[in-house]
Amino acid sequence: MGSGARETNRLTNGEAENSLHKQVSPAPAALDNSLSDASNAVTDPDVPAKRARLQKELTFQDMYQNDGVFDEDDEDDSDWEPFQLPKCVEFEIKKWCCRNCTMTNLDCYDCCDICGEHRESKILSHGFFASPLAQDEDLIEVHGDVKGLKDVGSQESVANSSTAIGFDERMLLHAEVEKKSPPHPERPDRLQAIAASLARAGIFPGKCYSIPSREITPEELITVHSLEHIESVEVTTESLSSYFTPDTYANQHSALAARLAAGLCADLASAIVSGRAKNGFALVRPPGHHAGVRQAMGFCLHNNAAVAALAAQAAGAKRVLILDWDVHHGNGTQEIFEQNKSVLYISLHRHEGGKFYPGTGAAEEVGSMGAEGYCVNIPWSRGGVGDNDYNFAFQHVVLPIASEFNPDFTIVSAGFDAARGDPLGCCDITPSGYAHMTHMLNGLSGGKLLVILEGGYNLRSISSSATAVIKVLLGESPGCELENSFPSKAGLVTVLEVLKIQMKFWPSLGPIFVNLESQWRMYCFEKKRKQIKKRRRLLVPMWWRWGRKSSLFYFMNGHLHEKSK
Numbered sequence: 001m002g003s004g005a006r007e008t009n010r011l012t013n014g015e016a017e018n019s020l021h022k023q024v025s026p027a028p029a030a031l032d033n034s035l036s037d038a039s040n041a042v043t044d045p046d047v048p049a050k051r052a053r054l055q056k057e058l059t060f061q062d063m064y065q066n067d068g069v070f071d072e073d074d075e076d077d078s079d080w081e082p083f084q085l086p087k088c089v090e091f092e093i094k095k096w097c098c099r100n101c102t103m104t105n106l107d108c109y110d111c112c113d114i115c116g117e118h119r120e121s122k123i124l125s126h127g128f129f130a131s132p133l134a135q136d137e138d139l140i141e142v143h144g145d146v147k148g149l150k151d152v153g154s155q156e157s158v159a160n161s162s163t164a165i166g167f168d169e170r171m172l173l174h175a176e177v178e179k180k181s182p183p184h185p186e187r188p189d190r191l192q193a194i195a196a197s198l199a200r201a202g203i204f205p206g207k208c209y210s211i212p213s214r215e216i217t218p219e220e221l222i223t224v225h226s227l228e229h230i231e232s233v234e235v236t237t238e239s240l241s242s243y244f245t246p247d248t249y250a251n252q253h254s255a256l257a258a259r260l261a262a263g264l265c266a267d268l269a270s271a272i273v274s275g276r277a278k279n280g281f282a283l284v285r286p287p288g289h290h291a292g293v294r295q296a297m298g299f300c301l302h303n304n305a306a307v308a309a310l311a312a313q314a315a316g317a318k319r320v321l322i323l324d325w326d327v328h329h330g331n332g333t334q335e336i337f338e339q340n341k342s343v344l345y346i347s348l349h350r351h352e353g354g355k356f357y358p359g360t361g362a363a364e365e366v367g368s369m370g371a372e373g374y375c376v377n378i379p380w381s382r383g384g385v386g387d388n389d390y391n392f393a394f395q396h397v398v399l400p401i402a403s404e405f406n407p408d409f410t411i412v413s414a415g416f417d418a419a420r421g422d423p424l425g426c427c428d429i430t431p432s433g434y435a436h437m438t439h440m441l442n443g444l445s446g447g448k449l450l451v452i453l454e455g456g457y458n459l460r461s462i463s464s465s466a467t468a469v470i471k472v473l474l475g476e477s478p479g480c481e482l483e484n485s486f487p488s489k490a491g492l493v494t495v496l497e498v499l500k501i502q503m504k505f506w507p508s509l510g511p512i513f514v515n516l517e518s519q520w521r522m523y524c525f526e527k528k529r530k531q532i533k534k535r536r537r538l539l540v541p542m543w544w545r546w547g548r549k550s551s552l553f554y555f556m557n558g559h560l561h562e563k564s565k
């Protein structure tokens, strides 16, 4: 696990200092050190003799009774008979990687130490319906989860469906060639687990319409990326394995997968804008929101959301909203549109003063060159952010700005790495939280909504979250109200900070800021008053308090005494 944690922390999108790896690393690291010591011990030829000696000379009593034990020639132990090691020391340390969260576990445990998933979990065939304890005899395997998806568009039952899905199994070919332990978190299993969940839920195939896949053309890509970038992605087909950054890999199929992902997003966008589909979900990879004009980074090759936004505009949408709820800031998308008033980019992400990957996305980054206010960053100052803070930010920042902007088309850069259980994001959004956010966005742009998969690395979390989102796209209710709609103190401070900056550009935010700020001042005033009272209580001498109480007692008693007379 220790080496695994180091391995993943090396990833720049793994956010060495932020990820769960760090949270869980100390104990496993210690364990691993002891294990590596054990491994070293096995390889050290002197160890059997030393171990035998240690066993023999264990007590102080023995040492005192055997004065000659530690003589000058003690180092020369060539005359010692080799000691037969017990079998338990000789074994090779075996580990396994959790299918659900990729974490490395010791062979002696059957369930993942981090997420509890069984090592034989059938999550890739059953999706999140698979039991985490691998007892799924009653579930019939869904073989059509991936291979059958291409044909669902022709099915009679889905011919009139209004929700379109973009998927092509060739995107599963994009994978890191070098087999690592733990594996790269952005792995083909992600799509497979979501597809299996949708199949088992009867959503896809079943209720959704599948659009034919298409590779994006260089002419379309050049409107988003530089020629050098496009060529740098294409050239990866010539090598078995290559890297754009230490965490952004490519194999011979990556360029094709990236072209398919972008092509599917473009076609979904134009299908929705033109009314051929009501809304859609792009089940695509590699993800895109870190890919900027000139660079691939953070597991992203082509910026799928940017391609979709421009395709939507080509199909007639004048104003496009991109809402990015991936736990990381979409620095690529921001860069592409920061001078563009026709595309409003709103991102909610962990920022922590720039310490969280990729470091951009401060509230002060508002756009430039006349497009100030068309970039809205809601930067959380800590991890663990949950439904309550996201809901609060939606109600007080996202929806007011989006309503004022009045988009014709809405794109969600839907990373599910802020979901509860994600090993990189370490936040706490539930599937219900994602469903509610989708429901809120559905009220904009006449419901013309395209959800594009970005990050998300816990298969169970991304599958259940994506399914909850698609159910809302299909018209289902997001369910009961969220349990806790009050923001955390840190969440409220972030929202106030964003409102203060953005109210210069969005007049509807003014009254919201004034109202929230007065509530915040009241809270601070009350808190300070309580603190002062507490401090005073501590400062008052004990004898005075007791004296005061005893005078009261005598006064009361005296009064009663007089009354009885």
Ligand SMILES: [Zn+2]
Pocket: 098, 099, 100, 101, 102, 103, 112, 113, 114, 115, 116, 117
């Ligand atoms: Zn796990």
Ligand SMILES: [Zn+2]
Pocket: 326, 327, 328, 415, 417, 454, 455, 456
């Ligand atoms: Zn992410």
